[in-house]
Amino acid sequence: MPKLRIVKREKDLSAGMQLLGIFLACLLAVGLSMFLLWGQGKSPGKGLLVFLEGGFGSSFALEDMLIKAIPLYFCSLGVALAFKLKVWNIGAEGQYVWGAIGATLVALSGISENSWVLITLMILAAGGLGGLYALLPAYFKVRYKANEIIITLMLNYVAIYFLEYLVYGPLKDPLSFGFPMSPLFPEQALLGAIPGTRVSLALILAVIIGIVFYVFLNFTRLGFELKVCGESPRTALYSRISPARLVLLSMFLSGFLAGLAGFVEVSNVNRLQTSIVVGYGYTAIIIAWLAELSPWQIGLFSLLLAGFRVGVENLQLEMQVPAAFSLVIQGLLLIAVLIFSFFKTYKLKFKE
């Protein structure tokens, strides 16, 4: 009887085949999730239709997708950067929250009447606070070898409760009839939309940051050392900067980017409130894993997963499917992709 055997491929699967694999994984994840609807007495076929139409089927859907894709994109760039150094930054969610807090504090401070100045300061505060919040677990990691997965995760809970504290307490809008939210931002603090659409001007910021990111990693010495250090720590011993410092730097940048996502979100919502916490930081982990370090792929997968989110929102609206359904899809997608990546380096062969 022929027996299956695992053999290493001579070279990795081609890029086209890899994309096909990810496409198949998406199909599998969405298909299986829809099958679950059937268990609750809802039609999977109709579910799929509502999901696809809601996520990708109209200009309204595409706008929604873009709006959600921008913060996802910033978080994912950050997570990917830390992954490159084999640092597991699971804390993008918390860093995003601190970014939102930082942007809010500046927006409400009345520090400047000039929109350009105010927004620049908001960006710096958001990124800075996000970066510092990521620096903490990075410091514990390089100094005490403390597990960064658990610490970044715990810091997410801490950040979210702190946000809650702020909007129920010191930052609460006296005119909000008791709702936990900050006052509305002044007009100068709003990024505004691209004319004729609902999509925030942050899209332009996303493109600029994407280019800077690409140039930094591929054309600067620091970026090069960062990449090399992740791939082989031994080579990194010859770099100018110690691996510990590289870890600190990459985590700061990682948190900075997640903080930017927080800025984008509050400058779009116009105020700080708990509903901005929707798990972008966790979805970013999936995107970073799928796209590795290429900014355009991160953009592409941010759009895809944002579309999934919008699709699930439509399911929620039309078929009363709980919002957690998007977690089911994302979990299944990640599992399918992990299984698929096996075939990137190995193949199965029949043994006589």
Added chain:
Amino acid sequence: MFSIEVLGLLLSATIQAGTPILLATLGEIITEKGGILNLGVEGMMAMGAFMAFLGTYLTHNPWAGFVLGGMGACFLAFLHGVVCLIFRGNQVVSGLAITVLGLGLANFLGTPYVGIKTVGFDKLDLPLLKDIPFLGEVFFKQDVLVYFSLLLAPVLYLLFEKTRFGLRLKAVGENPYAARARGIKVFFYQWVALLSGAFLVGVAGSYLSLAYTHVWTNGLTAGRGWIAVALVIFAFWRPFRAIWGAYLFGGVMALQLRIQALGSNISSSLLLMLPYLLTIGVLLLACFKKKGLDAPAHLGLNIEPKD
């Protein structure tokens, strides 16, 4: 404010809040002894909590819920095993996927049942022991899962230190290649460790829905699974140390509820941060003391195939 009765109540609440964390920590210790890192504890616990609720709700028998809760977590661990043990996927990412999937499934499947009450594990006073002053009140008027979790720690200790199975399991976690060369069926041991550990994590979830609350709500786990993952490190992979760790957290959670109930001025959001800050604290403490020397040497790494 602090009479002896209040202290008794507080300690009793400490044990109740600590028990699900203890069960999950012990489960993850078994899994990690086999060299497998399963970061899906939070998701498996949520799934266990829901399946246990569902089983009990349908049969009116908490033991049916107990079994189903364990199986719910086992199902997710099975996926983790397929990804990591068969397809050699990254164990960290797979664990995160299991967490996301488990939280999603428990919430998705559970939403129609939110707010529904069910029978559960009631308090079971142990004869004679319950009459010991103070201690009886704290330790021996608890539900059956509390006793189960406390018995489990010494049983696991004996398993790891005194039985052939336990020693072989540890050998697999330390050096699977050497174990394989000695004729130990590495995969068999890893699957047993993964699934039996997951069953306990599922039971930890059952505790939340069947003993802690008796009612289904979304978000029951609230990070307890992650706290358990941290406690494994704090406990240096030793079952007895897990007890102290888990009760430390139980104590903080009980105290925080007590302070809230007393109507203090401290914001409840700030109080709710405490367990998570404490997790970071104990993790750093463990790092100061030992720097992770007791971790199974091959933890979280995949085994290369034989050629």
